[in-house]
Amino acid sequence: MANRRVNTQRLAPSLHRTYGEMAETAGGGGGASGFQQTFKEFLFNSFLTKPEIIKIVVHVRAECLKVLQLSFFAHINKSVRVEEFANLQNASTNVVAATLRESWVSNIHGHVRAQLKDVRKGWFNLDETNNEVYAFSKLKKFLLYLNFMMQDTMRYLIEDSMATYADFLRRACEGTVVVTATNAVETTYPASAGPQRHRKPPLFLVDLVVNGEKGDESFGYSATHAQFSETPLKFFDQALMLSQNIVQIERRVMNQLFWSHDPVMTSVHPTEKWVIALRAELEGVPSRSEERRVGKECRSRW
DSSP states (O other): OTTSOOOHHHHOGGGGOOHHHHHHHHTTTOHHHHHHHHHHHHHHHOSTTSHHHHHHHHHHHHHHHHHTTOOSSOOOOSOBOHHHHHHHHHHHHHHHHHIIIIIIHHHHHHHHHHHHTTOOSSTTOTTOOOHHHHHTSHHHHHHHHHHHHHHHHHHHHHHHHHHHHHHHHHHHTOOEEEEEETTEEEEEOOGGGOTTGGGSOOSBOOOEEEESSTTSOEEEESSOHHHHHHHHHHHHHHHHHHTSOOBOHHHHHOTTSOOSSOOBOOOOOTTSHHHHHHHHHHHHHHHHHHHTOBSGGGGGGO
16 A cells, blocks of 8 residues: 555645645634734744753653553562561652652753753743743743643552552452361452452461460460551551652752742642542451451461
8 A cells, every 4th residue: 555656635635725825724814924923922832842842841751651660569479477568568669759759850850951951041041040030931831841741640650559559458358268167267259359369379478476474375476467457558658658749840950040948749648538538448458358257367368
Protein backbone atom coordinates (compact mmCIF):
# COMPACT_ATOMS: atom_id res chain seq x y z
CA MET A 1 0.00 0.00 0.00
CA ALA A 2 2.98 2.27 0.62
CA ASN A 3 3.89 2.11 -3.08
CA ARG A 4 0.49 3.18 -4.32
CA ARG A 5 0.10 6.78 -5.46
CA VAL A 6 -2.74 8.45 -3.60
CA ASN A 7 -4.67 11.39 -5.01
CA THR A 8 -4.67 13.68 -1.99
CA GLN A 9 -6.52 16.32 -3.96
CA ARG A 10 -9.52 14.00 -4.16
CA LEU A 11 -9.25 12.45 -0.66
CA ALA A 12 -8.57 15.63 1.31
CA PRO A 13 -9.43 18.73 -0.68
CA SER A 14 -9.23 20.85 2.46
CA LEU A 15 -5.45 20.29 2.51
CA HIS A 16 -5.15 22.19 -0.75
CA ARG A 17 -6.94 25.32 0.35
CA THR A 18 -5.03 28.51 -0.16
CA TYR A 19 -3.62 30.54 2.71
CA GLY A 20 -6.24 33.17 2.05
CA GLU A 21 -9.06 30.65 2.38
CA MET A 22 -7.70 29.39 5.71
CA ALA A 23 -7.17 32.92 6.94
CA GLU A 24 -10.74 33.78 5.98
CA THR A 25 -12.04 30.85 8.03
CA ALA A 26 -9.77 31.37 11.05
CA GLY A 27 -10.25 35.10 11.10
CA GLY A 28 -14.02 34.87 11.28
CA GLY A 29 -14.40 36.65 7.97
CA GLY A 30 -11.62 39.15 8.62
CA GLY A 31 -9.32 37.74 5.96
CA ALA A 32 -5.56 37.39 6.36
CA SER A 33 -5.35 40.32 8.74
CA GLY A 34 -7.88 38.71 11.07
CA PHE A 35 -5.98 35.44 11.03
CA GLN A 36 -2.70 37.19 11.76
CA GLN A 37 -4.23 39.10 14.66
CA THR A 38 -5.66 35.91 16.15
CA PHE A 39 -2.33 34.17 15.71
CA LYS A 40 -0.47 37.00 17.43
CA GLU A 41 -2.85 36.85 20.39
CA PHE A 42 -2.30 33.10 20.61
CA LEU A 43 1.48 33.54 20.62
CA PHE A 44 1.23 36.26 23.25
CA ASN A 45 -0.77 34.08 25.63
CA SER A 46 0.91 30.72 25.01
CA PHE A 47 4.24 29.67 26.54
CA LEU A 48 4.67 26.82 24.05
CA THR A 49 6.34 29.11 21.52
CA LYS A 50 10.01 28.14 21.85
CA PRO A 51 11.68 24.83 20.90
CA GLU A 52 13.45 24.81 24.27
CA ILE A 53 10.11 24.79 26.10
CA ILE A 54 8.87 21.83 24.06
CA LYS A 55 12.07 19.94 24.88
CA ILE A 56 11.59 20.62 28.57
CA VAL A 57 8.03 19.29 28.43
CA VAL A 58 9.25 16.10 26.73
CA HIS A 59 12.00 15.58 29.31
CA VAL A 60 9.73 16.28 32.27
CA ARG A 61 7.10 13.88 30.93
CA ALA A 62 9.80 11.20 30.63
CA GLU A 63 10.88 11.79 34.25
CA CYS A 64 7.26 11.56 35.41
CA LEU A 65 6.74 8.30 33.55
CA LYS A 66 9.76 6.85 35.36
CA VAL A 67 8.23 7.80 38.70
CA LEU A 68 4.95 6.12 37.77
CA GLN A 69 6.82 2.82 37.46
CA LEU A 70 7.64 2.92 41.18
CA SER A 71 5.61 1.69 44.14
CA PHE A 72 5.74 2.83 47.74
CA PHE A 73 5.31 -0.74 48.99
CA ALA A 74 7.15 -4.04 48.66
CA HIS A 75 4.95 -6.92 47.50
CA ILE A 76 6.26 -10.07 49.15
CA ASN A 77 5.72 -13.51 47.63
CA LYS A 78 6.96 -15.54 50.59
CA SER A 79 6.18 -15.88 54.28
CA VAL A 80 8.11 -13.47 56.51
CA ARG A 81 8.20 -12.55 60.16
CA VAL A 82 6.58 -9.30 61.24
CA GLU A 83 9.96 -7.67 61.82
CA GLU A 84 11.16 -8.58 58.32
CA PHE A 85 7.90 -7.32 56.80
CA ALA A 86 8.38 -4.01 58.62
CA ASN A 87 12.00 -3.69 57.42
CA LEU A 88 11.05 -4.37 53.78
CA GLN A 89 8.18 -1.87 53.79
CA ASN A 90 10.22 0.76 55.60
CA ALA A 91 13.04 0.46 53.06
CA SER A 92 10.63 0.61 50.11
CA THR A 93 8.73 3.69 51.31
CA ASN A 94 11.95 5.55 52.15
CA VAL A 95 13.57 4.78 48.80
CA VAL A 96 10.55 6.09 46.85
CA ALA A 97 10.28 9.16 49.10
CA ALA A 98 13.97 9.92 48.54
CA THR A 99 13.47 9.57 44.78
CA LEU A 100 10.61 12.07 44.85
CA ARG A 101 12.40 14.59 47.04
CA GLU A 102 15.86 14.37 45.49
CA SER A 103 16.55 12.75 42.12
CA TRP A 104 13.14 13.39 40.51
CA VAL A 105 13.00 17.08 41.38
CA SER A 106 16.72 17.51 40.75
CA ASN A 107 16.49 15.98 37.27
CA ILE A 108 13.59 18.21 36.29
CA HIS A 109 15.40 21.25 37.66
CA GLY A 110 18.40 20.29 35.54
CA HIS A 111 16.31 19.97 32.36
CA VAL A 112 14.82 23.45 32.86
CA ARG A 113 18.20 25.03 33.55
CA ALA A 114 19.91 23.26 30.66
CA GLN A 115 17.38 24.41 28.06
CA LEU A 116 16.91 27.99 29.27
CA LYS A 117 20.42 28.78 30.50
CA ASP A 118 21.16 31.10 27.57
CA VAL A 119 17.98 33.17 27.97
CA ARG A 120 18.96 36.39 29.75
CA LYS A 121 16.02 38.68 29.09
CA GLY A 122 12.43 38.33 27.98
CA TRP A 123 9.63 35.93 28.84
CA PHE A 124 11.86 33.09 30.09
CA ASN A 125 14.58 34.80 32.12
CA LEU A 126 15.75 32.38 34.83
CA ASP A 127 17.77 35.12 36.54
CA GLU A 128 14.82 37.46 37.03
CA THR A 129 15.01 39.28 40.38
CA ASN A 130 11.88 41.41 40.19
CA ASN A 131 8.84 39.57 41.56
CA GLU A 132 6.37 41.84 39.77
CA VAL A 133 7.98 41.31 36.37
CA TYR A 134 8.15 37.57 36.99
CA ALA A 135 4.45 37.47 37.96
CA PHE A 136 3.46 38.54 34.44
CA SER A 137 6.03 36.44 32.57
CA LYS A 138 5.43 33.30 30.53
CA LEU A 139 8.03 31.54 32.67
CA LYS A 140 5.75 31.71 35.70
CA LYS A 141 2.88 30.16 33.72
CA PHE A 142 5.21 27.48 32.41
CA LEU A 143 6.59 26.56 35.83
CA LEU A 144 3.05 26.42 37.17
CA TYR A 145 2.25 24.01 34.33
CA LEU A 146 5.23 21.82 35.31
CA ASN A 147 4.12 21.89 38.92
CA PHE A 148 0.68 20.59 37.95
CA MET A 149 2.31 17.82 35.91
CA MET A 150 4.40 16.78 38.89
CA GLN A 151 1.49 16.94 41.31
CA ASP A 152 -0.63 14.75 39.04
CA THR A 153 2.22 12.25 38.75
CA MET A 154 2.66 12.07 42.51
CA ARG A 155 -1.07 11.59 43.06
CA TYR A 156 -1.29 8.82 40.46
CA LEU A 157 1.73 7.12 42.06
CA ILE A 158 0.19 7.22 45.54
CA GLU A 159 -3.26 6.13 44.40
CA ASP A 160 -1.85 3.18 42.47
CA SER A 161 0.50 2.21 45.31
CA MET A 162 -2.32 2.31 47.85
CA ALA A 163 -4.65 0.29 45.63
CA THR A 164 -2.12 -2.48 44.96
CA TYR A 165 -1.06 -2.59 48.62
CA ALA A 166 -4.68 -2.91 49.74
CA ASP A 167 -5.27 -5.70 47.22
CA PHE A 168 -2.10 -7.42 48.43
CA LEU A 169 -3.34 -7.40 52.04
CA ARG A 170 -6.87 -8.47 51.09
CA ARG A 171 -5.55 -11.51 49.26
CA ALA A 172 -3.40 -12.39 52.26
CA CYS A 173 -6.56 -12.63 54.40
CA GLU A 174 -9.03 -14.18 51.98
CA GLY A 175 -8.59 -17.72 53.29
CA THR A 176 -10.65 -19.35 56.04
CA VAL A 177 -8.58 -21.41 58.48
CA VAL A 178 -10.19 -24.01 60.73
CA VAL A 179 -7.97 -25.54 63.42
CA THR A 180 -9.36 -28.68 65.03
CA ALA A 181 -6.07 -29.88 66.52
CA THR A 182 -2.38 -29.02 66.50
CA ASN A 183 -1.87 -31.35 63.55
CA ALA A 184 -5.25 -30.83 61.85
CA VAL A 185 -5.61 -27.50 60.06
CA GLU A 186 -7.80 -26.87 57.04
CA THR A 187 -7.60 -23.76 54.86
CA THR A 188 -10.22 -22.95 52.25
CA TYR A 189 -10.39 -20.07 49.80
CA PRO A 190 -13.29 -18.45 47.94
CA ALA A 191 -13.80 -19.33 44.29
CA SER A 192 -12.65 -15.83 43.30
CA ALA A 193 -9.17 -16.62 44.63
CA GLY A 194 -8.42 -18.89 41.68
CA PRO A 195 -7.29 -22.54 41.51
CA GLN A 196 -3.64 -21.80 42.41
CA ARG A 197 -4.34 -19.77 45.55
CA HIS A 198 -3.80 -22.72 47.90
CA ARG A 199 -0.18 -22.92 46.75
CA LYS A 200 0.68 -19.43 47.91
CA PRO A 201 2.30 -19.21 51.36
CA PRO A 202 0.77 -17.23 54.25
CA LEU A 203 2.01 -13.68 54.70
CA PHE A 204 3.45 -13.90 58.22
CA LEU A 205 5.58 -16.48 59.97
CA VAL A 206 5.12 -16.89 63.72
CA ASP A 207 7.51 -18.76 65.98
CA LEU A 208 6.44 -20.66 69.06
CA VAL A 209 8.53 -19.42 71.98
CA VAL A 210 8.93 -20.28 75.65
CA ASN A 211 8.28 -17.42 78.04
CA GLY A 212 8.95 -17.12 81.75
CA GLU A 213 11.62 -18.27 84.16
CA LYS A 214 12.67 -21.84 84.73
CA GLY A 215 9.96 -23.68 86.54
CA ASP A 216 7.33 -21.17 85.43
CA GLU A 217 7.57 -21.48 81.66
CA SER A 218 4.69 -20.97 79.28
CA PHE A 219 4.34 -21.14 75.53
CA GLY A 220 3.64 -18.06 73.46
CA TYR A 221 4.13 -16.49 70.04
CA SER A 222 7.05 -14.42 68.76
CA ALA A 223 4.67 -11.59 67.76
CA THR A 224 1.51 -10.25 69.31
CA HIS A 225 -1.77 -10.28 67.46
CA ALA A 226 -1.85 -6.47 67.56
CA GLN A 227 1.35 -6.34 65.51
CA PHE A 228 -0.34 -8.16 62.62
CA SER A 229 -2.91 -5.37 62.40
CA GLU A 230 -0.78 -2.36 63.27
CA THR A 231 2.33 -3.05 61.18
CA PRO A 232 0.69 -2.96 57.70
CA LEU A 233 -1.21 0.22 58.64
CA LYS A 234 1.94 1.88 59.95
CA PHE A 235 3.49 1.91 56.48
CA PHE A 236 0.23 2.94 54.84
CA ASP A 237 0.42 6.08 56.98
CA GLN A 238 4.16 6.45 56.47
CA ALA A 239 3.85 6.54 52.68
CA LEU A 240 1.36 9.40 52.93
CA MET A 241 3.50 11.29 55.43
CA LEU A 242 6.70 11.01 53.36
CA SER A 243 4.97 12.40 50.25
CA GLN A 244 4.08 15.67 51.96
CA ASN A 245 5.92 19.02 51.85
CA ILE A 246 7.97 18.50 48.68
CA VAL A 247 9.14 21.95 47.51
CA GLN A 248 7.78 23.07 44.14
CA ILE A 249 10.07 23.17 41.11
CA GLU A 250 9.35 26.90 40.73
CA ARG A 251 11.08 27.67 44.04
CA ARG A 252 14.16 25.65 43.03
CA VAL A 253 14.46 27.19 39.57
CA MET A 254 13.80 30.85 40.46
CA ASN A 255 16.41 31.17 43.17
CA GLN A 256 17.09 34.85 42.43
CA LEU A 257 13.64 35.91 43.58
CA PHE A 258 12.64 36.75 47.12
CA TRP A 259 10.55 34.02 48.70
CA SER A 260 8.82 34.57 52.02
CA HIS A 261 8.24 30.82 52.29
CA ASP A 262 8.91 27.63 50.37
CA PRO A 263 5.79 26.66 48.36
CA VAL A 264 5.16 22.91 48.38
CA MET A 265 3.38 20.58 45.99
CA THR A 266 -0.10 19.40 46.85
CA SER A 267 -0.14 15.67 47.56
CA VAL A 268 -2.67 13.09 48.67
CA HIS A 269 -3.70 14.03 52.20
CA PRO A 270 -4.60 11.55 54.97
CA THR A 271 -7.92 13.36 55.50
CA GLU A 272 -9.23 12.70 51.96
CA LYS A 273 -12.39 10.61 52.03
CA TRP A 274 -11.10 7.76 49.88
CA VAL A 275 -7.94 7.49 52.02
CA ILE A 276 -9.97 7.34 55.24
CA ALA A 277 -12.30 4.70 53.78
CA LEU A 278 -9.43 2.55 52.47
CA ARG A 279 -7.54 2.75 55.74
CA ALA A 280 -10.63 1.77 57.71
CA GLU A 281 -11.12 -1.21 55.42
CA LEU A 282 -7.53 -2.36 55.85
CA GLU A 283 -7.76 -1.89 59.59
CA GLY A 284 -10.66 -4.33 59.64
CA VAL A 285 -9.15 -6.92 57.30
CA PRO A 286 -7.11 -8.84 59.91
CA SER A 287 -9.97 -8.58 62.41
CA ARG A 288 -12.44 -10.14 59.97
CA SER A 289 -9.87 -12.77 59.15
CA GLU A 290 -9.41 -13.58 62.83
CA GLU A 291 -13.17 -13.91 63.37
CA ARG A 292 -13.34 -16.64 60.76
CA ARG A 293 -10.78 -18.79 62.55
CA VAL A 294 -11.10 -21.27 65.37
CA GLY A 295 -8.51 -21.46 68.10
CA LYS A 296 -5.34 -19.52 68.82
CA GLU A 297 -3.13 -21.66 66.61
CA CYS A 298 -4.69 -20.26 63.44
CA ARG A 299 -3.29 -16.80 64.11
CA SER A 300 -0.01 -17.89 62.58
CA ARG A 301 -1.67 -17.84 59.16
CA TRP A 302 -1.96 -14.03 59.33
